[in-house]
Structure formats: C-alpha cells, structure tokens
Amino acid sequence: MFSDYVAMVLNGAWLTLGLAGSALSCSIAFGLIATIFKVSNSRALHRVVDGYTQVVRGIPDLVLMLIVFYGIPDIFTTLGSLFGKSWQLNIPPFVAGSLTLGFIFGAYMAETFRGALLAIPVGQIEAAYAFGMTPTQVWTQVRLPQMVRYALPGFTNNWLTLVKGTAVVSVIGLQDVIFRAKYAAQATHEDFAFYIVSLLVYLALSAVSLLGLRRVSNRYRVGAASGAR
Secondary structure, three states: OHHHHHHHHHHHHHHHHHHHHHHHHHHHHHHHHHHHHHHOOOHHHHHHHHHHHHHHHHOOHHHHHHHHHHHHHHHHHHHHHHOOOOOOOOOOHHHHHHHHHHHHHHHHHHHHHHHHHHHOOHHHHHHHHHOOOOHHHHHHHHHHHHHHHHHHHHHHHHHHHHHHHHHHHHHHOOOOHHHHHHHHHHHHOOHHHHHHHHHHHHHHHHHHHHHHHHHHHHHHHHHHHHHHO
16 A cells, blocks of 8 residues: 555656746746847837846746646636626646746746846847848847857756756645655655655655756757867
C-alpha cells in the first residue's frame, strides 16, 4: 500500500514537468514581448513593462494564482449578470497554472533577455546594418542567436525557480507532486516520508535540468570561441 502511494506521488512528476514546460513557453513569450517593448523608443511601452514587473514583484505568486483561477471567472459571471446574461467561465487548473506562472516568470525572463541584448557589442549591430541587413534580419541573425548565449545563465536560474514554483498549483486542485504527496500523507499518516519523496522529485528535476542546460551552455561557448578565432 505504501509503495502504491509512492508510485502515485512519483507519477505526479510528469504533470509537474509538463506544467513547468508549458509555463516556460508562456514566460518566454511574455519575456520577449516585454523585452521588445523595453528596448523600443516608446516611453509608453517602457511604462507598460515597468508596471508589469512591479506587479509581479509586489504580489505573491499564490495570490496571483488564486486571482486567475477563482477571481477572473467570478468577475466574468458578475459582468454577465449586469447584462442579464448567465455567463460562465471555467479555467482548467493546468491552463490557469501555466498562464499565471508564465506571466510571473515572463517578467524575470524580460530582465534576463534585456541584459543579454545589452551585452551584445554595439559594433556588431552597426556592422550588420552597414552590410545592408534589414531590422528583421538583424534581430533574427545577429541579436537573437547571441542573446541566447548571454541569457543562458539567467535563463537557467529562472527555469530552476519556475520548477519549484509549480508547487503552488496544488492549491487550485491540480494533481502535481505536492497535491499527491499531501493526499498520500493524509491517507497513511506518513507526512514526513511523502514530503521527503516530493523533495527528492524536485531535486531530481533540478539536477537533470541543470545538467542539460550546462551542456547547452558549453556548446554555445565552443561556438563563440571558434567564431572569435
């Protein structure tokens, strides 16, 4: 019986990993858009990004998660009643978790991407324009490839933090590692054992992620070294 519960908790790792991957995709999208806004010449867009990062820094992740999952559907229903309609909005826990974590870590990704862009030598950008490249070509062929290399250390930290941050989705009913560990602990009264199992799952995910991202980083370093010769 105990081993069955352990297996149940371990199976939750797949959902946790899927959620983290989905949230990562959202955070990259949010981060890139915010970065483009931040490096633009528009003050209005700068203020939008500043407001975005301030919201993320000022509100706990759990509160944002609850607002998205419970608050937005409630507002939608209230608006419907004002127009005499019975509007209903049900956000699946996985979608709510992915979007909320993506929104939160998008702000951190934006700072990471912005720092990476600023690290690219200005002379390379000027040389690209001198060769007649269009702004789109400069972005896709000069800025983005080098931005990836400079952003990898910060990106790695953000990803590891995001994986740990997925634990908050248990409060909205998503059966991730923490949700299943809590259920197993209540069923068997072996709280310590099952929370240790969940701890080991997160450590394993972090270790594998770190190993993979380090290999990617080493490949980019080799490419940069060969290009510098």
